[in-house]
Amino acid sequence: MPSFRPVVSLLPLALLAVYAQPPPAPAPMQDKTSPTPRATIDAAPTRVFGFRDFTQQAAWDAEFLAVPDPALARQHLKTLTASPHRAGSPEDYATALYVAGRFKAAGLQTEIVPYTVLLDQPGTNLVEAFDAAGHKVFAGPAPAPVAAETGSAIDTSQDDPHITPPFSAWSASGDVTAPVVYANYGRLADFQLLADFGISVKGKIVLVRNGGDYRGVKVYIAQQRGARGVLLYSDPSDDGSRSGSTYPDGPFRPDSAAQLGSVQFLPIYPGDPTTPGIASAPGLPAADRIPADKLQNDLPSIPVAPLSASDAAPILRALGGLAAPREWQGGLSFPYHVGGDDAAPLTVHMRVVQRSELCTIWDVIGTIPGSEEPRQWVVAGNHRDAWVYGAGDPGSGTAAMLEAVHGLGVLLQHGWKPRRTIVVASWDAEEEGLIGSTEWVEQNETASPAGPHRTIAYFNMDVAVSGPVFTVAAVPSLREFVQQIAKEVPSPVGGTVYQHWKKGDDRQQHKPAASAVTNSDAFHFGDLGSGSDYTPFLQHAGVTATDIGSDGPYGVYHTVYDDYDWFVRFADPAFAYTQQQARIFGLELLHMADADVLPFDYPAYAREIFGYLIQARNRAAVRGLDLDFAGVLNAAGNFEAASHAVHQRQLAPPADAADLDRALFSVEPALLLPAGLPHRPWYRHSIYAPGEFTGYEAVVIPGVNEAIDAADIPRAQSQLGALAQALDRATAALNTAN
Numbered sequence: 001m002p003s004f005r006p007v008v009s010l011l012p013l014a015l016l017a018v019y020a021q022p023p024p025a026p027a028p029m030q031d032k033t034s035p036t037p038r039a040t041i042d043a044a045p046t047r048v049f050g051f052r053d054f055t056q057q058a059a060w061d062a063e064f065l066a067v068p069d070p071a072l073a074r075q076h077l078k079t080l081t082a083s084p085h086r087a088g089s090p091e092d093y094a095t096a097l098y099v100a101g102r103f104k105a106a107g108l109q110t111e112i113v114p115y116t117v118l119l120d121q122p123g124t125n126l127v128e129a130f131d132a133a134g135h136k137v138f139a140g141p142a143p144a145p146v147a148a149e150t151g152s153a154i155d156t157s158q159d160d161p162h163i164t165p166p167f168s169a170w171s172a173s174g175d176v177t178a179p180v181v182y183a184n185y186g187r188l189a190d191f192q193l194l195a196d197f198g199i200s201v202k203g204k205i206v207l208v209r210n211g212g213d214y215r216g217v218k219v220y221i222a223q224q225r226g227a228r229g230v231l232l233y234s235d236p237s238d239d240g241s242r243s244g245s246t247y248p249d250g251p252f253r254p255d256s257a258a259q260l261g262s263v264q265f266l267p268i269y270p271g272d273p274t275t276p277g278i279a280s281a282p283g284l285p286a287a288d289r290i291p292a293d294k295l296q297n298d299l300p301s302i303p304v305a306p307l308s309a310s311d312a313a314p315i316l317r318a319l320g321g322l323a324a325p326r327e328w329q330g331g332l333s334f335p336y337h338v339g340g341d342d343a344a345p346l347t348v349h350m351r352v353v354q355r356s357e358l359c360t361i362w363d364v365i366g367t368i369p370g371s372e373e374p375r376q377w378v379v380a381g382n383h384r385d386a387w388v389y390g391a392g393d394p395g396s397g398t399a400a401m402l403e404a405v406h407g408l409g410v411l412l413q414h415g416w417k418p419r420r421t422i423v424v425a426s427w428d429a430e431e432e433g434l435i436g437s438t439e440w441v442e443q444n445e446t447a448s449p450a451g452p453h454r455t456i457a458y459f460n461m462d463v464a465v466s467g468p469v470f471t472v473a474a475v476p477s478l479r480e481f482v483q484q485i486a487k488e489v490p491s492p493v494g495g496t497v498y499q500h501w502k503k504g505d506d507r508q509q510h511k512p513a514a515s516a517v518t519n520s521d522a523f524h525f526g527d528l529g530s531g532s533d534y535t536p537f538l539q540h541a542g543v544t545a546t547d548i549g550s551d552g553p554y555g556v557y558h559t560v561y562d563d564y565d566w567f568v569r570f571a572d573p574a575f576a577y578t579q580q581q582a583r584i585f586g587l588e589l590l591h592m593a594d595a596d597v598l599p600f601d602y603p604a605y606a607r608e609i610f611g612y613l614i615q616a617r618n619r620a621a622v623r624g625l626d627l628d629f630a631g632v633l634n635a636a637g638n639f640e641a642a643s644h645a646v647h648q649r650q651l652a653p654p655a656d657a658a659d660l661d662r663a664l665f666s667v668e669p670a671l672l673l674p675a676g677l678p679h680r681p682w683y684r685h686s687i688y689a690p691g692e693f694t695g696y697e698a699v700v701i702p703g704v705n706e707a708i709d710a711a712d713i714p715r716a717q718s719q720l721g722a723l724a725q726a727l728d729r730a731t732a733a734l735n736t737a738n
């Protein structure tokens with residue numbers, strides 16, 4: 001597992017790196033936690049970057065920290081998870097009304113913002129397998145009625161007819177019969193290994209397991225290699241029965257549970273597939289949309305279906321051909337083979353019928369106008385739609401967000417006014433492809449510091465809580481910012497979030513940092529790849545961003561079992577971690593909105609970029625690619641010099657810091673590439689993108705590194721030039737303050 005912060009909205013695997021390496025950990029010890037840890041910390045910081053004098057802010061912080069209430073968070077989660085609420089459904093709209101009600105009660109100017117977007121609907125999903133003699137070895141997928149399986153009184157509501165059956169959203173409809181090949185996690189390296197074995201997937205149905213990558217990227221690669229269909233299954237060794245007790249006895253995935261999820265080609269562009277780059281506002285003329293038959297750039301053209309471990313087992317067992325490599329062996333109790341035996345093939349017939357249609361979705365937007373810098377927006381959000389009940393994903397995030405909003409409301413009553421404008425967002429249709437956030441960003445962000453307003457930071461939550469391990473992914477300029485906040489927030493097990501985070505990092509020191517850039521005080525920060533709603537902000541609009549979570553064993557991810565009962569039994573029984581996340585999230589908003597000068601740490605960003613460049617130069621050398629890095633290293637050096645000069649001014653900000661602020665918030669948009677990335681112009685950030693072939697995982701300086709991966713010297717050299725220009729623009733932005 002890569003060491004980046006897991007994007008648990010769509011893939012909870014990094015936590016498996018925490019929990020699956022040693023023998024499965026028992027359920028986290030929430031029973032030892034106090035539901036309401038003290039809201040003030042003895043050693044609260046007195047000096048905080050961005051504030052001339054932290055005294056007044058420390059007082060507001062203390063008032064804020066006292067508000068988020070575990071009992072109310074529980075009530076929010078119970079309400080939000082009462083029914084399945086997939087995007088665009090009446091139940092989804094009911095959750096929008098609930099959230100809007102809480103925003104209004106806290107005193108936020110609140111509106112429900114609709115968009116008209118393409119959504120995919122489940123239909124027929126049939127999979128049959130036949131051995132070489134033509135005997136049927138499998139027909140399914142089997143329905144998994146929860147109440148019957150668990151044999152208990154819990155979760156009886158899970159036989160509700162509103163429950164979305166397992167399906168792969170955006171699969172093509174199709175009826176395909178073809179031999180099967182097993183391709184492990186379906187990563188580029190897995191397909192390459194098959195090719196090395198002399199096994200082609202052209203014309204075949206590829207069986208891959210979930211994990212290690214975004215599922216849509218597995219489909220993207222299989223399709224590029226000529227596969228006619230893809231089966232995505234959940235292996236017991238990943239988040240299922242080989243990792244620990246399964247639900248309802250433990251937090252892990254029952255063998256009968258398939259994973260719902262989108263297979264949109266997210267690294268090409270997210271959002272409404274018909275409107276890349278423009279907002280799907282109601283009434284958008286049809287002529288402004290890409291017609292349904294021309295959407296292949298962003299969506300699969302082959303059928304895709306999810307399978308549970310139980311359903312995949314007879315197929316894998318009957319699969320002949322070469323023995324699978326040891327790392328490809330999963331948790332089913334027989335030796336895996338890869339197939340590809342043309343003389344005696346195992347054949348699968350799959351029939352998938354799905355239909356896409358324009359639907360209305362609803363973002364809920366709450367605003368607190370800034371008293372001094374109303375044109376500077378500080379945005380924080382979490383999605384609200386769920387595949388089914390969505391307790392962890394995303395109900396825990398919404399519950400925490402609502403308690404953060406509750407805290408802001410109390411401060412407003414006490415006379416607090418944010419210096420900058422605060423915008424809190426409850427996004428819709430994240431699960432289908434970050435749609436609600438992407439459309440809002442496409443409607444509201446100009447990426448121009450000279451626009452009517454500028455969003456200067458975006459704070460994301462998604463699965464706020466699935467366990468006790470605090471995680472953060474952030475742009476380097478906000479890493480110090482988050483650490484200072486974590487020092488103010490108590491941990492449910494005593495001490496501060498910061499202290500436990502640091503300990504957790506010590507446990508994970510054996511894992512290489514994604515950036516391979518470390519210093520003695522380095523925390524384990526993830527890089528922002530994709531898989532949640534920060535993507536349109538950072539990677540399309542050039543808005544600096546963070547994403548926080550509190551992770552644990554989460555085998556019910558994207559299943560009907562991710563419900564209130566699972567959450568209170570295994571994730572956060574006392575809602576203490578939900579309270580913690582509300583406090584962190586709220587302080588992110590408070591500090592960014594109130595700082596005397598924007599607390600962006602550009603020397604840290606410059607150091608990180610230098611590391612990326614040295615790493616890329618080494619990768620090019622290893623591949624024998626002769627590239628000239630002199631220009632870009634010179635540009636990075638100039639950026640670093642400018643960053644130090646500005647940092648000195650931030651430490652002693654002038655009485656009027658408006659010009660300094662403008663210089664600071666102009667840097668991230670300056671890092672956008674005017675032409676975007678090769679093959680995928682919607683993605684414009686020169687430093688971070690979801691990899692074309694890695695999906696959730698970030699590729700740093702993506703234009704350069706992906707060209708090196710492709711051994712494309714002219715493209716790599718031109719991307720080095722584009723990156724140098726971006727760094728020059730960022731330097732020029734900083735120098736306007738010097």
Ligand SMILES: [Zn+2]
Nearest residue numbers: 009393394462
């Ligand atoms: Zn999510």
